[in-house]
Amino acid sequence: MRPTTPLAVPTRAQQPCPCGSGTTYAACCGPLHRAERQAATPEELMRSRYAAYALGEVDHVWRTWHPRTRPERVVHDPTTTWTGLDVLRAQDDVVEFVASHRSPDGAGRMHEVSRFERRAGRWFYVGPA
Template sequence: MKKKPVPCPCGRPARLDLCCGPIIEGRQAAPTPEALMRSRYTAFATGARDYLLESWHASTRPDALDLDDNPRWIGLTVVRAEETTDERATVEFIARYRIGGKAHVLHEVSRFLREDGRWFYLDGDILSD
């Protein structure tokens, strides 16, 4: 019996294996900061801890990442994405999630840095609505 394709959690109308999956698995680099941010959202949703750490810039990367209390991620909206220079970019997004059945929102402006042709998550500012 053929497995049903899994939709990508990032919100694009594509299957996980054709969207963020190849980026998370290291078969391709994220071509844009937005693609990196979407793949990181997907990694949080699927528990891909190693990828989250690998895609975090070394200057701000934590030593470890505990996803044991990871919420159930339920939606992503990209508000804006812009490359401010050839090596720097920002992506503003709204991520929706549930903890214990209660809905929450994370609204963040994330900063990205390109190093040796590859985009990395640097840090972000959480915005209050």
């Protein structure tokens, strides 16, 4: 009988980014979550916010919410699993998307047309358009 070699489990950084970009988390939303760089476009910010919800990185969600409209705090819901993101439209300061999820109530979809605003050289999520 041959000894088995344990399979290497990819780290979060090596795994595909939850935002659906097709790249690794380390090359995509990871640097935004760690505040190593800022999103260059509203779509990139929206994708990073989706990935943050999917991974429980609620500090990033709070930091990127416009101060005029953000809640006092953002809470991670461990009973919801975000399962996919489809960007339908990204134009100027508006991004339309559908985010799929599973929760104890079953599968669901969140469809939103979001507005973003640039402030002090950074993009912020403002809210539904």
